[in-house]
Amino acid sequence: MLVAETSGEYELAPVGVYRAVCTRLLNLGMQETNYGDKHQIHLAFEIDENMADGRPFLMMQNYTLSLNSKARLRNDLEAWRGRAFTAEELSGFDLKTVLGKPLQISVVHSPDGKYANIGSMMPLGRGQEALTPSGDLLYINSLPEDNASFELLSERMKDRVQNGLNRMKESMNFSVHPDPMPSNPAPAPVTKENFQAPPPPPVSNDLDDEIPF
Numbered sequence: 291m292l293v294a295e296t297s298g299e300y301e302l303a304p305v306g307v308y309r310a311v312c313t314r315l316l317n318l319g320m321q322e323t324n325y326g327d328k329h330q331i332h333l334a335f336e337i338d339e340n341m342a343d344g345r346p347f348l349m350m351q352n353y354t355l356s357l358n359s360k361a362r363l364r365n366d367l368e369a370w371r372g373r374a375f376t377a378e379e380l381s382g383f384d385l386k387t388v389l390g391k392p393l394q395i396s397v398v399h400s401p402d403g404k405y406a407n408i409g410s411m412m413p414l415g416r417g418q419e420a421l422t423p424s425g426d427l428l429y430i431n432s433l434p435e436d437n438a439s440f441e442l443l444s445e446r447m448k449d450r451v452q453n454g455l456n457r458m459k460e461s462m463n464f465s466v467h468p469d470p471m472p473s474n475p476a477p478a479p480v481t482k483e484n485f486q487a488p489p490p491p492p493v494s495n496d497l498d499d500e501i502p503f
Contacts, residue, residue, distance in 0.1 A: 302399065308394065308395055310338070312389055313348070314350075314429075317454075318352065321352075330354055331363075369411045371503065433455055434448070
């Protein structure tokens with residue numbers, strides 16, 4: 291399905307439920323929202339449906355960085371896991387563990403038909419084969435001078451990440467850390483030598499008795 295916009299044409303992923311895999315985790319820093327400035331992250335998922343050029347559709351979602359009981363991030367992660375977080379997990383969950391992990395995603399269209407959105411997440415079904423990422427995983431939590439992977443982003447996303455991280459540093463005197471949910475005490479700041487997008491982890495097809503993360 292093609293939709294015409296002033297910026298050009300783009301394809302909408304068809305409505306349906308698809309196998310998917312998480313391929314991107316970006317720290318968006320401080321972003322303006324309807325509820326004020328919020329620290330946000332960006333997750334992206336390849337699904338097992340291809341565009342006309344043969345590349346998989348990429349479904350994306352921004353989240354406020356919170357595991358509050360009402361936060362969408364927590365609700366989606368728990369739906370993906372198929373299990374609620376324990377109190378111990380909530381005290382310090384490492385978001386990087388979701389990279390490369392499989393799931394199912396329902397794709398829905400906006401009422402005006404212009405956008406394809408993530409409707410819900412769920413774990414793979416029993417015996418269902420995990421989807422393998424088509425390329426490298428992308429994890430970005432630092433400004434471009436410290437991370438060569440920054441060049442893999444679109445110009446629009448580069449600007450958003452860079453501006454958000456700069457706003458976070460300026461407004462909160464915040465040092466960007468390798469973990470988007472830094473522990474206490476905080477780890478050492480990222481350097482060019484110790485921050486790179488991680489390689490895809492081994493994909494297991496035996497998911498009957500385990501949660502993805």
